[in-house]
Amino acid sequence: MFRKYIFALLVLLVGLCLNASYSFAQENYSLIPYPKSLEPGKGNFYITKQTIISSALIVKFNSEINQLNELFAASLGGDLKVTKSARPTNVINIVYDPAIKSPGAYRLTITPSKITIISGNNAGVFYAIETIRQLLPVSAEEGKAGSKLTLPALTISDEPGYSWRGMHLDVSRHFFSIAYLRRFIDRMALYKMNKFHLHLTDDQGWRIEIKKYPKLTEEGAWRTFDRNDTACMKRSADNPDFTIDKEHIIQKNGKTLYGGYYTQQQMKDLVKYAAQKHVDIIPEIDMPGHMMAAINSYPFLTCNGENTWGQFFTKPICPCNENTFAFAENVFSEIMDIFPSEYIHIGGDEVERSDWAKSDACKALMQREGIKDIAGLESYFINRMEKFFNSKGRKLIGWDEVLEGGISPTANIMYWRTWVPNAPAKAARNGNHVIMTPGSPLYFDNPADKNSIYNVYHFNPIPAGLTPEQAKLIIGAQANVWSENIPSEKRADYMTMPRMTALAEMLWTNNKEHYTSYEKRLVMQFPRMDALNINYRLPDLDGIIDSKVFVESDRLNVTSPLSSLTIRFTTDGTLPQASSPVLNNLLISHTETVKVAAFTPGGKRGDVYAIRYEQQSLAKPVMANKTDTGLKVDYYKGFFKGTTYIRSGQPDSTYTATSIDVPKSVNAPSFGLKYRGYIDVPETGIYTFYLTCDDGGILKIADRLTVDNDGLHSAIEKTGQVALSKGLQPFALDFIEGGGGFTLKLKYSFNGSEPKDIPQSWFRN
Ligand code: ACM
Helix, strand or coil: CHHHHHHHHHHHHHHHHHHHHHCCCHHHCCCCCCCCEEEEEEEEEEECCCCEEEECCCCCCHHHHHHHHHHHHHHHCCCCEEECCCCCCCEEEEEECCCCCCCCCEEEEECCCEEEEEECCHHHHHHHHHHHHHHCCHHHHCCCCCCCEEEEEEEEEECCCCCEEEEEEECCCCCCCHHHHHHHHHHHHHCCCCEEEEECEECCEECECCCCCCHHHHCCCEECCCHHHHHHHHHHCCCHHHCCCHHHEEEECCEEEEECCECHHHHHHHHHHHHHCCCEEEEECCCCCCCHHHHHHCHHHCCCCCCCECCCCECCCCCCCHHHHHHHHHHHHHHHHHCCCCEEECCCCCCCCHHHHHCHHHHHHHHHHCCCCHHHHHHHHHHHHHHHHHHCCCEEEEEHHHHCCCCCCCCEEEECCCCCCCHHHHHHHCCCEEEECCHHHHECCCCCCCCHHHHHHCCCCCCCCCCHHHHCCEEEEEEECCCCCCCCHHHHHHHHCCHHHHHHHHHHCCCHHHHHHHHHHHHHHHHHHHHCCCCCCCCCCCCCCCEEEECCCEEECCCCCCCCCEEEEECCCCCCCCCCCECCCEEECCCEEEEEEEECCCCCECCCEEEEEEECCCECCCCCCCCCECEEEEEEECCCCCHHHCCCCCCCEEEEECCCCCCCCCCCCCEEEEEEEEEEECCCEEEEEEEEEECCEEEEECCEEEEEECCCCCCEEEEEEEEECCEEEEEEEEEEECCCCCEEEEEEEECCCCCEECCHHHEEC
């Protein structure tokens, strides 16, 4: 009896221990990306001035040892001693183990007596150090002397899911200082990102010194303010992050000019800085299109001397003149001297090729080389440049347009055109390596909303329909940041952070099941971002309806997404300030607009939400007998810049839709749709509609404007309400697609339910 009891107790204890080691919460550790495996240990390791760093390979790991010391220097007031031989305690031991081969893979063991970092490569040791960085208290990041450097005991075994974990930054449309690029690289490294793609040239500015063609920067780096600048200035009235960085404005010959460029030496220094953080800088010199800044100074680059906008894009340089190749090779030779990266990006996107067809040089070239069409001329240019890159030991990357006229299988394809969904698979079948950067969700210049982080985290870089062998050719993904509407470093921070952390975890850990824990770990990262002075976007306020409706009166409450944030409001049309009243059960009794925003304790404001309240009576139902299910849809081919511009009169075709989506038969590059009929609502009350559109849409129910999501834009959700009596209510939805891929979704909720699809049986005509 007694022995049995002891045995049962033992079983229970073992069970509890096992349970303790398996059921810990991931969010106990503020780590992004989350490691492949993490086992908690017992106790802590304390880094003190007496701790030593040891490695049998001090020279091999010299750079990483310096990075490690940098983590502690401010707190400890100096570097830790570095020795060749380890000792049993109070040591950080860096061990080379060639068996851990995969680039970036490492093991990290922290016990109360020592830390052991094991890897077969420098990148792996570096990522172990960045893991240690995230495990350290935030005070270490703040560089405060004397902060306690405590690390929890644990064992981590980790390696990256994808080899290309990229961020891009367009430094042409707006220019960014070297100091900012350093900060950008540092935060990429913090989240284990490793490819920094710099879009160095475009129509709006040439940003890298080329010694053989000095006018590229003397002239091409400067411009008068353009329409994007004007738009930014306008927005800066409400949001100072849109203020154009004064640092990049000069006076020259009586003119105010915007611009700037990097000297070759500045870039070489940046490349070295990035290399210490295991970030490769991938330079892009975009050609043959997007070359207006260069052509201004070197007009010989064109086929016919023209340097204007064509139908969609600026006119390109001429692939049919030897002078163009001499220029391109000279430029890329200097680029290769600055950037040691294995990959060099040649752009190749958005080329207005039509002028080439008119050129005698091109006609002759096509005949001589047997080139069938003008897409083939671009291929001729890219393939020839690829041979040049390869002769210098480099690999070429091009945007996915370079596939169109045929491309060699050794080129690397950067996919961006969401509306050409088969391009990645086509590239992989051709044997090309592919980097996924589809506009949705990976263009971080697109405004963020409450779904963006989720969408980035749940993006799957491997397109459907690839064989396992072809899937291996997808080497990773990258977020692109086009800067037309990003005129300041603060705005660039805001657009990229914290979205980049979702990308980092998707590419490294690649396990969608960690999302809930990621959300919690992200909140734990905010104090670190504060310490790093990152102007990150605050979490969205939940449950905001853009356009609200009430019959008698209503109360407005918004729950703060973080306990540290305070929600403040205004009703006089001004933007909420840190001094505005705190929102608490605000009584709404007349039609008005309430602006709300979250504030950090430091006074930083999140997105401002303007909630329009409208007093409505319940719309009476239509007394008609509409028994046919579905809605009538008129399909108009053509480009409309807003739903009000959709032509009236005879549509190109008409069909019946039983749900709000776009059938395959609607396939014009640009079009407008008009859905008309009735919606049979089963109860009386206030209905909420959620309309997600790319591009624009307008929903009217009972002839009342319910959701306004009009205009040319990427996929965003807008919400609105309408007061309806039970029964048939007139339904009208107008939708436009401007080109480049579309989204159309409509959901509803009633009485605070979760948003749901509208049952097909509700639609009548
Ligand atoms: C691009 O967005 N033009 C690559």
